[in-house]
Amino acid sequence: MANPETKGRPDGAVPSIELRGISKSFGPVQANKDITLRVMPGTIHGIIGENGAGKSTLMSILYGFYKADAGEIIINRKPTTIPDSQAAIAAGIGMVFQHFKLVENFSVLENVILGAEDGGLLRPSLAKARKLLGELSKEYELNVDPDALIEDIGVGMQQRVEILKALYRHADILILDEPTGVLTPSEADHLFRILNGLKDEGKTIILITHKLREIMDITDTVSVMRRGEMTATVKTSETSPEQLAELMVGRKVLLRVEKRPAQPGAKVLEVENLRVIDEKKVERLKGVSFNVQAGEILGIAGVSGNGQSELLEVLGGYQSATGTVRVNGQDIDLTGRFSDGQSRRARGIAHVPEDRQREGLIMDFTAWENTAFGYHNDPKYSKGLLMDNDALRRDTEEKMQRFDVRPPNCWQPAKSFSGGNQQKIVLAREIERNPDLLLIGQPTRGVDIGAIEFIHQQIVALRDQGKAIVLVSVELEEILSLSDRIIVMFDGQIMGERLPDQTNEQELGLLMAGMKGQAA
Amino acid sequence: MxxxxxxxxxxxxxxxxxxxxxxxxxxxxxxxxxNPIRALQIMISGALGSTYGWGYTLYYATNFIFTGLAVAVAFQARLFNIGGEGQAALGGLGVALICLYIPFPHWTMALPAAILGAAIFGAFWAMIPGYLQARLGVHVVITTIMFNFIGASILNYLLVDILRPPTSMNPATARFPDATNLPSLHDVLSVVGIPFSRAAPANISFFIAILACIVIWVLIWHTRLGYQIRAFGQSESAAKYAGISPEKIIMVTMLISGGLAGMMAINNVMGEAERLVQNAVEGAGFIGIAVALMGRSHPIGVFLAAILFGFLYQGGAELSLETxxxxxxxxxxxxxxxxxxxxxxxxxxxxxxxxxxxxxxxxxxxxxxxxxx
Structure with a gap:
């Protein structure tokens, strides 16, 4: 609960935002427990924590989506209640969500004034906004064209529109939720320059992220959340990534992947001149060729949406394409007429899809039902005409044991497992098939640090058994530490191939942005 | 959690x-x-107070079990088949054709043939909307409800112009031969010595309906096909990943669903009317939607909900007689x-x-x- 004696500090510095004893529970789940936080104006404060640590709940309380059960919010020395987002805006809080809240077929200008129009007529508001937008853009290097349609501009610029929206509403406290998830390294650098500019103006910035490196790079102070509690608040200059990771997880974690040099064998996957044209007649893959050998991990880097997903879908058998794909020297049908996910699995291809909640798992199915998913025709799981659910459950329990899925209850629906445990269920299902080729997309997206370590070890172990692995990830760190060879995709094409020990994030970042010349 | x-x-x-x-x-x-208390008493005694009342309650319930299962199976694949009315009507046609034109020596042979005919005709009526959904993405809600009207019109035409015996003024087929008449619940239960009303329409189809519940339960939760239907119903994108063909599942599910709705005809057409009359389904296809909703698309739930709606039908009829x-x-x-x-x-x-x-x-x-x- 609140401490009256902390009100107003003798040194005169007033925190621009202060939380005292914020608690929130959803039924038996305590999402936030006695959270106390103070952030000074003109600083960047990071909040780091695993999935489900309570970061999002805390921010939702600040933005008026939830009401705290207890505690106070003090903004500029003034106790404030925030019943809804309008009140949050009035209190000077601006929020940039992970998933942008923009109207796709509106222009930048229209999006900025949406909900903040001055009167019934649009024209005066638009004129005013245009002027202000010009000033803001120049001041903070925001570089947006006010008349461009949202659907025509890139994600980096869309995010800057979100920032502009907040600034247009006179936000002094800017909260960004996982802002770099969709950005290239250079776009992220641009964002950080903008944030530093805002900080110099005296704005308060709260950055929520799970990326340790960003915290180290840009924040002044950092708070760590674990299981609904604020476990530590430290000056960034006085901490280290290792210490933060330990605070987040509650035990020591291995941040680097340990692996022996690869011993590549025969070619398992050969891809030649692969082209995909989607339903909207857009060419998603523009002639991609590469190969993968047994016992190596090929990392495919790139900003999401540059053809990697389509590549996995083609190889996984649910997207038609033209070109040639050979697995163990045998051609694979790409028209989709004679093959599907089932026949791919029969050819020794296992696939851990990028989006486990939409593709890899059926969220309402139990863990044991999910273990048969994609392999439901396996005779191992049948008994005459019926499915042998008992055998399937026994099999699931064994897999859950080996992959340390928690809780090891095969009757629990997939949706009630954490992200990391969901991924382990998928991984157990696919790896235990003993495939020749494993396709794996975003293996650690939304997965907590403790589980990341385990998943990486599994992938490397599979490689050491002589399997070929295609790894698609938007996390450069992951690509660099796991891959034996890296190709970078941009706009449906391969921009280049690098060896992980002969390249770095900057070079890969330029390739990911489509700048071949500079990177060469 | x-x-x-x-x-x-x-x-x-x-x-x-x-x-x-x-x-x-x-x-x-x-x-x-x-007085609502008295009304409830009348409903209960009318529907459940005598074997005669039970006979009607179970007769209605049998209809609703079939149409409810039809909707429930389609729900599992997240398809909304609201064409039970038309599919049951076509099922009636199938039963009528088989009973009228194939000479059966005994009902035990007529019944399996009639079940097959009812299911095939019902499935056929669901197949066209299913195909349109699977191949062209035309929503089954629209097509199945349209097919109810088309089905009703076709039956009208057939009953008035083709199937009506020349001597009759009534738009209905001739009576089915006696050998196709199904034993009533009275006949069935008297074998084991339980007295049951002779006048009530409930017949052996009730047991076929129970059997259908069991078969559907096994199908949905214990076969590969059921697994694929449920997986597709939960997530089409995941189904594609797993190599489950959406087109195939939509078609198969609609066929099963239409077949179940069609099978209702063995109860109302073969078991009760013993000829095919106009508007024989009497809204049971639509009640099936409510039954499936209330029964949570589960065979046991469908069974219980169907009994409840049977009770409401019979009790309601008594209510309007007595008050x-x-x-x-x-x-x-x-x-x-x-x-x-x-x-x-x-x-x-x-x-x-x-x-x-x-x-x-x-x-x-x-x-x-x-x-x-």
């Missing part, structure tokens, strides 16, 4: 909804100056039950959920995370 135990989800919610619906119905009856309550009000009561158990089910679920959460809180607190180290 589910807020509510399963029994609350499957039993408590429908029960509370039902009580609410009856309560509101009671108020309506009160408003027109009748001044107009027969329209019976429709109101049925509508209220449908409204509360089907459409407004979240209204009951949300408060119930928070109630369960409230009661769970004290026992969960000791398990909360320890204070920071």
């Amino acid at each position: 589910d807020a509510m135990p399963k029994w609350a989800e499957v039993i408590l919610i429908p029960l509370i909804s039902l009580i609410l619906a009856f309560f509101l119905s009671g108020l309506v009856i009160l408003a027109i100056g009748e 001044s309550i107009p027969s329209d009000l019976i429709v109101v009561i049925q509508a209220l039950v449908i409204l509360f158990t089907g459409a407004l089910d979240d209204m009951v679920r949300a408060p119930l959920k928070s109630m369960f959460l409230m009661f769970r809180k004290p026992e969960a607190t000791p398990k909360a995370p320890k204070p920071a180290e």
